[in-house]
Amino acid sequence: MLAALLDIDPSEVRLYNLASFVDMVESGVSDDRDLRIFEIGWNGLTVRVWAAHPLFLTDDASLLGKWAELYADIASSAAAEAIRRAQY
Structure with missing residues (x-):
């Protein structure tokens, strides 16, 4: 399935850093347990890196909503940071 989505030969598909939902x-570390599945980098109890292109094999449609919410927050933070830098 991934090979077809990516339009590559199936032998070229590589999966790594696989983890179960649990x-x-x-x-x-996020307070919102549903957002924890998008965390990929931490500094103590602070999330430093979020998944940019997560791939999930699930039938839980609510995860798409969580991803959209998180992605909007990330974009908003990036825009605010760019504005802050431009002001100084």
Whole structure:
């Protein structure tokens, strides 16, 4: 399926850093447990890096809503940071 989506030969598909939903929730630090599945980098109890292009094999449609919410927050923070830098 991934090879077809990416239009590449199936032998070229590489999967890495795989984790179960439970593992991601348990290792995350966000107050919102649903957002923990998008965390990929931390500094103590602060999320420093969020997944830019997550790939999930699930039938839970609510995750798409969480991703949209998180992506909007990330974009807003990036815009605010760019404005702050431009002012100085």
